Each structure stands twice: as structure tokens, then as C-alpha cells.
Amino acid sequence: MEKVDCIVVGGGLAGLSAAYGLASAGLEVMVLERGDYAGAKNVTGGRLYVSPIRELYPELWAEAPFERAVAREWITMMGDGAHTTFEVAADRFAGETPQSYTVLRARLDQWLAEKAGEKGAMVVPKMKVDELLRREGRVIGIRAGDDEIGADVTVIAEGVLGLLASGAGLRAEPAERDHAVGFKEVIELPPATIEDRWHLNPGEGAAHLFMGAVTKGMLGGGFLYTNKESISLGLVVGMAALKQDPDQGKCFSLLDEFKEMPQIRPLVAGGTVAEYSAHAIAEGGIAQVPRLYGDGYVLAGDTAGLSLNALVTVRGMDFAIASGYHAAQAVLAAKKAGDCSAAGLAGYEQSLRQSFVLKDLETARHIPRIIENPRLFTHYPQAVSRLLESVFTIGPQPSRRLVKTLWRGVRKDFLNVATLKDAWQMRKL
Amino acid sequence: MEIDAKLGLDVFKLDKEPHIVVKNEICSTVCVNRACLYVCPADLYELDDQHRIVVNWEGCLECGTCLICCDARALEWTYPRGEFGVQYRMS
Numbered sequence: 469m470e471k472v473d474c475i476v477v478g479g480g481l482a483g484l485s486a487a488y489g490l491a492s493a494g495l496e497v498m499v500l501e502r503g504d505y506a507g508a509k510n511v512t513g514g515r516l517y518v519s520p521i522r523e524l525y526p527e528l529w530a531e532a533p534f535e536r537a538v539a540r541e542w543i544t545m546m547g548d549g550a551h552t553t554f555e556v557a558a559d560r561f562a563g564e565t566p567q568s569y570t571v572l573r574a575r576l577d578q579w580l581a582e583k584a585g586e587k588g589a590m591v592v593p594k595m596k597v598d599e600l601l602r603r604e605g606r607v608i609g610i611r612a613g614d615d616e617i618g619a620d621v622t623v624i625a626e627g628v629l630g631l632l633a634s635g636a637g638l639r640a641e642p643a644e645r646d647h648a649v650g651f652k653e654v655i656e657l658p659p660a661t662i663e664d665r666w667h668l669n670p671g672e673g674a675a676h677l678f679m680g681a682v683t684k685g686m687l688g689g690g691f692l693y694t695n696k697e698s699i700s701l702g703l704v705v706g707m708a709a710l711k712q713d714p715d716q717g718k719c720f721s722l723l724d725e726f727k728e729m730p731q732i733r734p735l736v737a738g739g740t741v742a743e744y745s746a747h748a749i750a751e752g753g754i755a756q757v758p759r760l761y762g763d764g765y766v767l768a769g770d771t772a773g774l775s776l777n778a779l780v781t782v783r784g785m786d787f788a789i790a791s792g793y794h795a796a797q798a799v800l801a802a803k804k805a806g807d808c809s810a811a812g813l814a815g816y817e818q819s820l821r822q823s824f825v826l827k828d829l830e831t832a833r834h835i836p837r838i839i840e841n842p843r844l845f846t847h848y849p850q851a852v853s854r855l856l857e858s859v860f861t862i863g864p865q866p867s868r869r870l871v872k873t874l875w876r877g878v879r880k881d882f883l884n885v886a887t888l889k890d891a892w893q894m895r896k897l
Numbered sequence: 898m899e900i901d902a903k904l905g906l907d908v909f910k911l912d913k914e915p916h917i918v919v920k921n922e923i924c925s926t927v928c929v930n931r932a933c934l935y936v937c938p939a940d941l942y943e944l945d946d947q948h949r950i951v952v953n954w955e956g957c958l959e960c961g962t963c964l965i966c967c968d969a970r971a972l973e974w975t976y977p978r979g980e981f982g983v984q985y986r987m988s
Contacts, residue, residue, distance in 0.1 A: 594980035651938035744903035746938040
């Protein structure tokens with residue numbers, strides 16, 4: 469059996485980040501990617517928060533093929549007959565060192581594969597790993613078709629479904645309660661049109677999230693990210709909610725209904741749909757993060773459940789890159805010590821616990837159960853919009869004082885047993 | 898926009914063998930909700946004239962939603978072989 473120092477299963481951001489770190493230190497690394505090229509099977513919303521990872525590979529990010537630095541955050545709460553949009557702009561969002569960028573994965577992942585290749589990693593496309601090879605419980609390599617390749621350590625970064633890892637009992641199978649499905653269209657629009665519609669300076673980008681009527685009360689929401697010459701427009705819906713409610717119709721048609729809503733239609737007008745894609749998303753938070761290492765292997769990125777939907781911020785790619793980085797550091801230390809057993813690789817989980825990855829997931833421990841509350845997707849977007857609608861309405865009757873109007877709305881929609889109970893829950897946010 | 902038209906925008910490389918196989922003997926005995934018929938974002942699942950579930954696997958976006966939502970475990974589901982299946986150019 470052929471043998472290398474390290475095999476990386478999956479040429480996504482976690483795997484490539486690990487390969488880059490390992491190859492930079494001179495290890496023999498082979499990345500096996502089942503697509504025609506890195507990024508061929510990947511989907512993001514999407515936006516990458518670079519701030520948390522900028523110091524990990526500081527030489528990389530200045531030349532990365534990002535789409536637009538996000539300068540404006542938009543949130544729209546959609547009720548029946550009224551909606552409310554907040555637009556938040558802060559100088560620091562997209563100043564000299566922008567905190568986040570919109571990205572398209574086929575471009576970003578191919579670029580990172582090239583960078584890992586320049587460091588000496590072998591990135592092999594069109595190669596699907598069929599099995600993790602094990603001996604006495606230890607992962608000793610992989611089988612791809614008729615080829616068996618051995619490795620001291622296998623970095624398992626196969627994506628969110630984790631078919632290989634769960635098949636080998638290294639993590640649980642994905643459960644519907646902890647997962648959502650995201651599906652989106654990439655819609656081409658001229659850059660000037662994008663900048664006009666989202667109030668952007670040339671080159672700047674916007675992230676726009678939608679809550680409420682868009683998912684018909686199911687856990688989830690709409691998203692819109694501006695790329696250089698296109699927008700990514702899509703929906704995320706919790707799988708448990710989706711499955712529970714067959715009356716909502718077919719899942720894919722929600723996106724067409726979304727595009728036809730009067731608030732959305734002008735935003736996509738004149739655009740040309742160029743691609744349609746879908747992907748599962750882990751939303752269970754830290755409770756569903758498995759043990760991250762064992763004899764001869766580490767789990768990274770989505771396979772390790774490292775993603776976080778905190779309603780207004782949605783993250784995963786920064787966790788993937790950071791977990792790949794820390795995986796590489798742990799493998800290097802294990803190789804140096806000559807111990808690639810679980811004990812030798814335990815530093816991986818320790819360093820993730822000390823980093824933002826598991827700290828942020830720990831901080832957000834209660835979020836996955838809080839956002840299961842359907843009122844977040846029905847009552848509140850409606851109530852906020854209704855309240856503001858009342859403030860701006862002048863009718864034939866003599867008007868009330870503003871304070872009275874506000875108080876009536878607040879008392880009706882925000883001060884009852886259900887909402888007070890919600891407020892008590894939300895203290896954990 | 899019709900779902901078929903959307904899928905027509907994507908690049909698919911088709912293998913000879915399907916990567917999803919529906920075990921209808923389980924669907925017809927164990928399954929109660931037939932979630933695959935409405936959760937698939939590519940709308941690939943349908944009933945044939947004998948009320949058996951068929952999957953038009955050629956247009957699969959490889960998201961795994963059907964697999965995760967299938968309580969009856971009636972799907973044999975793997976990724977397509979290397980270099981086959983959907984190849985996203987942007988996303």
C-alpha cells in the first residue's frame with residue numbers, strides 16, 4: 469500500500485486549510501476531492517468572516533478572490549401587508565481591514581487549492597474516497613475505488629453529511645433536528661445596479677437577511693449576498709420544520725414565491741439566473757459537535773459540526789478554515805512526537821477549545837433550541853412591522869399621541885404571556 | 898421559473914449507475930410521510946403510476962436533505978463516483 473504522511477479527505481475550505489499548513493511545514497500531503505476541481509461540490513450563502521482567521525495564515529488573505537467586502541448589513545422583517553427593513557452601515561465593517569467578504573466557493577476553493585499546491589500539497593480532483601481503512605480501531609488510510617493509500621493521519625473534512633465518518637462510527641449520522649437545507653440562485657446583475665440597489669460605493673458589498681413570511685413560519689429565512697457581478701439569493705429552512713409541514717408545499721417553490729414578493733421583485737429585476745444549488749447546513753451548535761480526534765484521524769469543518777446560525781450572523785467557513793489550521797498544527801506536533809494516536813492528536817481539540825471556534829460555539833450553546841421557536845418567524849416580524857406601520861399611519865380619525873400609539877402596539881403584541889416567556893428564554897441569547 | 902429550467906443551468910456529469918436507490922418495499926410498508934416528495938430542493942422525487950417512489954437522480958444537487966429526512970431509511974444514498982454529478986461553477 470502506498471503511504472503518505474497525511475491524507476485529507478475533501479478539498480473544501482477545512483481540508484485545504486489543513487493541507488496548506490501541513491505542506492508548508494514540509495509534510496507529504498494528499499488531498500482527495502471528488503469534484504472536477506476544489507469547490508465543485510461546495511455551496512455557501514455566502515459570506516466569510518475573515519476577522520477571526522486573518523492572523524492564522526496572514527500571508528494568504530490579501531490576494532484571495534473575494535467578491536465584495538461587506539459594508540452594509542440589511543435585515544428585513546416580513547409580515548403580512550407590512551415589512552420593516554433595517555440597514556446598518558458602520559465604517560469599520562469594510563474599512564482598511566474589512567471584517568467579512570461575500571464569496572463564491574468555486575472560485576475561492578480553487579484558489580486555496582492552488583495555494584496549497586504551491587506549498588507542495590498534492591490536490592487530486594475527481595477522486596472520491598469510498599472507505600476509511602481501519603486496523604484495530606485506528607484509521608490507517610483510505611480506499612478510493614481500487615486504490616488504497618495509507619497515512620499516519622487522515623484529516624476527515626468530507627463535508628456536512630459526514631458519510632465516511634458516521635459510517636465508521638466516528639460521529640453520529642446527521643439528524644433532521646440539527647440540520648437545515650439551504651438553496652439558492654446565483655443571479656447575474658451589472659455591478660452598478662448592485663451598488664445602486666444596496667447603497668454601496670463601488671466594490672463594496674451588502675448582506676441582506678429576511679425573516680418572517682418568507683419561510684411561512686418555518687425555522688429559517690431568506691438571504692441575499694452581493695457578489696461582484698451577481699447576487700446569491702436563497703432560503704434556509706430547518707429540516708424538521710420542513711418535514712413536519714407537508715401543507716407548505718414543495719420546498720423548492722418557496723424560493724420562487726420569495727422572488728415574487730413585492731419587496732424582493734425590484735431587487736432581482738433584470739437579473740439573469742446563472743446557477744441553482746443546494747446544501748445541508750448543520751445548525752445544532754456545540755451539542756452536536758462530536759469528539760474531534762482519535763487514533764490516526766481528526767475531523768474538521770462541517771464534518772465536525774462547526775457552524776453557527778445566530779440569526780443575524782451566520783458562520784461556518786471561518787470555523788472550517790480555523791479548524792483546518794489547528795488540525796495541521798496538531799498533526800505536525802503529533803508527527804514530531806512520533807505519536808499519531810488519539811493521545812498524540814489530543815492537542816487539536818484543546819487548541820480549538822482555546823480558539824474562537826469552540827468558544828463561540830459554547831457561547832451560543834442555547835441558540836439552536838431558542839430559534840426553534842416558531843414565533844420568531846411568524847409573530848415578531850409581523851408585530852414589529854405592524855407597530856411601525858401604526859406609527860406612520862394617518863387616517864380619517866383624529867390621531868393619538870405618538871407615545872399612546874406605540875404603547876398600544878407594544879401592549880398588544882409584546883406584553884403577553886407568550887412573549888414574556890420568549891423574552892425569558894432569549895436572555896440566553 | 899420551472900425547477901427543470903433551473904437545473905438546466907447547472908453542469909451535471911452523468912454516471913451510468915444511479916447514486917440513489919429507493920427501496921420501495923420499505924417505502925410502502927414503513928414510511929408514513931413520504932417526505933422525499935416535498936423536501937427535495939431539486940424536486941427529484943415523484944410517484945410512478947403504481948404509486949412507487951422514483952428518483953430522477955440525474956439532477957441531484959447532492960445536498961442530502963432526502964437522506965436526512967428519510968426516517969424509514971429507505972434510501973441507499975452515496976455521493977456519485979469521483980468526477981460525476983453536479984459541478985458547481987459559482988455557488
